[in-house]
Amino acid sequence: MPMLKPPPRLGGYPGKAPRLKRYSIVELARNARGHHEGWWEAWRSPEPKPRYDVVIVGGGGHGLATAYYLAKEHNIRNVAVIERGWLGGGNTGRNTTIVRSNYLQDESAALYEKSLQLFEGLSADLNYNVMFSPRGLLALCHTPHELREAQRRCHAMRLNAIDSEMVTLDGLKAMVPVLDLSGSKRYPVLGGLLQRRGGVARHDAVAWGFARGADAFGVDIIQNCEVTGIRREGDRVTGVETTRGFIGAGKVAVVAAGHTTTLADMVGLRLPIHSHPLQALVSEPVKPLLPCVVMSAQVHVYLSQSDKGEVVMGAGIDLFQSYGQRGSLPVLEGQLAAACELFPVLSRLRMLRTWAGIVDICPDASPVIAKTPIEGFYVNGGWGTGGFKATPGSGYVFAHTIARNEPHALNARYGLERFSGGLLIDEHAAAGVAH
Amino acid sequence: MLLITCPFCGPRDESEFACGGEAHIVRPADPAALTDAQWADYLFMRKNVKGVHFERWMHSHGCRRWFNAARDTVTHQFLAFYKMGEQAPDIAPVSYTARPAPRTDPALPADPALHTDREGAR
Numbered sequence: 001m002p003m004l005k006p007p008p009r010l011g012g013y014p015g016k017a018p019r020l021k022r023y024s025i026v027e028l029a030r031n032a033r034g035h036h037e038g039w040w041e042a043w044r045s046p047e048p049k050p051r052y053d054v055v056i057v058g059g060g061g062h063g064l065a066t067a068y069y070l071a072k073e074h075n076i077r078n079v080a081v082i083e084r085g086w087l088g089g090g091n092t093g094r095n096t097t098i099v100r101s102n103y104l105q106d107e108s109a110a111l112y113e114k115s116l117q118l119f120e121g122l123s124a125d126l127n128y129n130v131m132f133s134p135r136g137l138l139a140l141c142h143t144p145h146e147l148r149e150a151q152r153r154c155h156a157m158r159l160n161a162i163d164s165e166m167v168t169l170d171g172l173k174a175m176v177p178v179l180d181l182s183g184s185k186r187y188p189v190l191g192g193l194l195q196r197r198g199g200v201a202r203h204d205a206v207a208w209g210f211a212r213g214a215d216a217f218g219v220d221i222i223q224n225c226e227v228t229g230i231r232r233e234g235d236r237v238t239g240v241e242t243t244r245g246f247i248g249a250g251k252v253a254v255v256a257a258g259h260t261t262t263l264a265d266m267v268g269l270r271l272p273i274h275s276h277p278l279q280a281l282v283s284e285p286v287k288p289l290l291p292c293v294v295m296s297a298q299v300h301v302y303l304s305q306s307d308k309g310e311v312v313m314g315a316g317i318d319l320f321q322s323y324g325q326r327g328s329l330p331v332l333e334g335q336l337a338a339a340c341e342l343f344p345v346l347s348r349l350r351m352l353r354t355w356a357g358i359v360d361i362c363p364d365a366s367p368v369i370a371k372t373p374i375e376g377f378y379v380n381g382g383w384g385t386g387g388f389k390a391t392p393g394s395g396y397v398f399a400h401t402i403a404r405n406e407p408h409a410l411n412a413r414y415g416l417e418r419f420s421g422g423l424l425i426d427e428h429a430a431a432g433v434a435h
Numbered sequence: 436m437l438l439i440t441c442p443f444c445g446p447r448d449e450s451e452f453a454c455g456g457e458a459h460i461v462r463p464a465d466p467a468a469l470t471d472a473q474w475a476d477y478l479f480m481r482k483n484v485k486g487v488h489f490e491r492w493m494h495s496h497g498c499r500r501w502f503n504a505a506r507d508t509v510t511h512q513f514l515a516f517y518k519m520g521e522q523a524p525d526i527a528p529v530s531y532t533a534r535p536a537p538r539t540d541p542a543l544p545a546d547p548a549l550h551t552d553r554e555g556a557r
Contacts, residue, residue, distance in 0.1 A: 228535040245536045261483035262532070272479035274456070275508075320437075320454040323485045323509045323531070328436050330450045363479050420475035 020216035022127050042208060043215035048222050051248035052080045054402060055240055057227050057263060058256035059083025060092040061203070062380060062387065064210035064221075065395020066255055066402070068126075071217030073396070074403035079219045080249075081211075082242060084226040084256075088207030091257050094357030095388040096280050096302065096314040098293055100137045100198035101162055104153045107413045107425045108366060109160040114410055115393025119201060122392060128209030130201050131307070136292035137198030138167065138175070140342070142187035146298060150193040157195075167192040178289055178345045185341055187299050200293060200304050206391055230266040236375040237267065253378040253402050255394075258323065258358030260368075260381030267374050272419050273360045273382045276317040277327035281335075281354040285309030289345070299338035311349060313339055317359060317385060327356045359385050364424035369398055370415040371405060378402050379416075440516045441494045442502045455491035457481050458503045459523060484508060486529040491519075 021027075021040055031038055054070060056063045059081045070076045083089075099119050101112035122130050141147040150166065157164035169181055172192055181189055211221055222244070229241035230252060239248035254263045264271050285308050295302040301315050315335035318327040332354055340347045362368060362382035367390070369380045380398045383390060393410070400408035407415065418424055437449035463469055463477055482488070488508045493501045505515040505526050515524045 226533045228532050241535045243533050243536050259485070262485050270476065270480045271483075272475075272481065274481050274483045275485075320506070320511075321456070321483060321488060321490065321508050322511060324511055328449055330436070360483075419479045420471040422471075 020127070020213070042212040043221055045223065046220045048080060048082075048225065048242075048244055048247050049220065051239070051250075052220070053078040053250045054253060055079075055247055055249035055251070056081045056253045056255055057240065058090075058254065058259075059087045059207075059211070059221060059223060060090050060255065060257065061088060061207045061210065061391035062092075062257070062383075062394045062398070063253075063255035064207055064214055065391050066253060066380070066398045067214040067219045067221075067395075068210045068217070069396045069399035070403060071214060071219055074399060076403055077218040079214075080247065081214065081219060081221045082225050082227060082240065082247070083221070083223045086223050087211055087221065088204050091357040091359060091387060092203055092207045092391075094278075094280065094355055095203055096304065096312050097200040097203045097388060098137065098198070098295075098302065098304065099132065099134075099201050099389040100195055100293075101389070102137065102139065102153065102157060102164065102193065102195045102198065103427065104156050105366075105425055105427060106160060108427055109157060109162060111393055111397070111410050111414075112390060113160065113162050114396065115390045116197060118392035118396060119389075120197075122201075122206070122209070126209035126213045128205065128212055130205045130209050132199065132201040133307075134197050134199040135304075136175075137195045138172075138292050138294050139193040140172075140189050140294065140296040140298070141191045141193070142189060142296065142298040144190065147190050150191070154193055163195060163197050165194050165196070167194045175291060176294060178343050179294070180342060180344055187341070189342070194292075198293065200306075201388075203388060206388075210391075210395070227263060227266075230263070230377075232267060232374070235373075237377045249376075251376045251378065251402055253380065253398065255380045255398065257381055257383055257387055258360050260360050260379060264372075264379060267377055269372055269374060269377070269379075271368065271379070271382070271416075272363055273368070274321050275323055275358050275360045276319070277322045277324065277356040278314070278317045278359045278385050279327040279331055279335075279354060279356045280312065280314040281332060281351050282306070282313070283311040283346075283349045283351050286311070286349065294342070296338065296342060299341055301335045301338035301342070303339060303343070310352065311339075311346065314385075317361070318356075323358055325356050325358055359383070359387070361385075363419075363428075364426045365428035366425035367394070367414055368416060369394065369401065369411040370407065371401060372416065437511060437513070439492060439504070439513065441492075441497060441500075442516050442518050443498045443500055444494060447494070447497060451494060451496040453493045453495045455493055455501065458489045458491045484528075485531050487514060487526050489523050 067081045101116040103109045119132050141150045154164045226243045227240045231238045237252045290305040293304040303313050361384045365384050368382045397408040397411040440446045503517050506513050
């Protein structure tokens, strides 16, 4: 990592930032006496000011994390987060909450590992329980080829100082007794790749924790405010038109997964990103069944069990472009068939809900976290199907990119130049992860 | 579930088809003459329309022929099917972006009436 210059000040926050009222056992006891009706609001809902140093478009986990780290790491506090709907109502609240860093490519491993490390200390850092549960993440292998690829990934991860181990059939039987290891299936399980530090976190809590943390630094969080245009003077952005009027901005940062291109179109920037529905579903609650996250890229499903006992499942995208936040039934059918193939015990489970989020996908299944040719306009998007795990890391490096107008060492390779320079970070082809 | 009308076979279930993404992209006549940026534009940059999108489909479990379709990417409604090589039909674009607020003092609260034409209200 290069030597860091002291952060440039973009101007201070006018007025006093609200003090963070900390949650503690004393407050819990105090509020228990009042039947928990006296809890304070976790963040303000201010009217937008005429101008901010930085306007972040998108109030999901990534946007709120960006605002939090802008204030915390770079002391830029005159910041607004503008959200079209409600906080975490997009992909932050629609994912399957998996956190991992088991990537093959060095660039990916570094970025997602940073994020995983931030997750490990996040509840304490935010004074907000994000319910990070490093229960282990198991990627199954069904063919000899896949087994060799997993072994290679295991070695690559260890070279990047990330925990990783191969699990034999005996190990799998001990870890996940309900897994069908009979070998009688079309795609029999041959082994697994385990990352013990991986797991799940509560997705809403991540957004809420970052929102509360950012708000305490003086960041204005403005919900129900849709950006309808981006104003430019020459090659420089000067602010955003919204459904609540014009808001001036020194810098505009787009973190609106699914709608990245809609916003980039407003400044005439072409991006290699398309939007697709990604569906997930959740079952009725049952007794503890899955001790860890189980993924299979071959039959394509990933499963974990929530603290309530529901089995949470996801798989691949619908192949047509969409902004409709719903997908087609054959995709769900396919992932349920895969789940029953791996876990015959699930075959009589009833599903409670299905839903879809709109994920934006880059040709190489790696995100764009970069400044753009338009001065003061920054883009963070294209996370594809795996953005949740990156939430803190994404915010951390994007805040650095915005504050210093240059990428952090961890996202230096995630610029738009990689598409014309032939330097793709090709996770689609390389990692065999479920995209 | 989508019902897709193959121009050769008629209406069939979505599971018989594969989607090939944006239609009407022409391969550059002389790739060697392009700059890296132009080549990247041809290879990677795509329209990602929120509204009417012209795209290619293939009837992969049927006649295995490619064709074009116009589809609304918010409602998923198909607006036209036409064969390869045919002109794209003239379909008026749809906008799903909310109307901007009138230019007033940004400190004033917004008019709630402006929030009506939103995606969620459809």
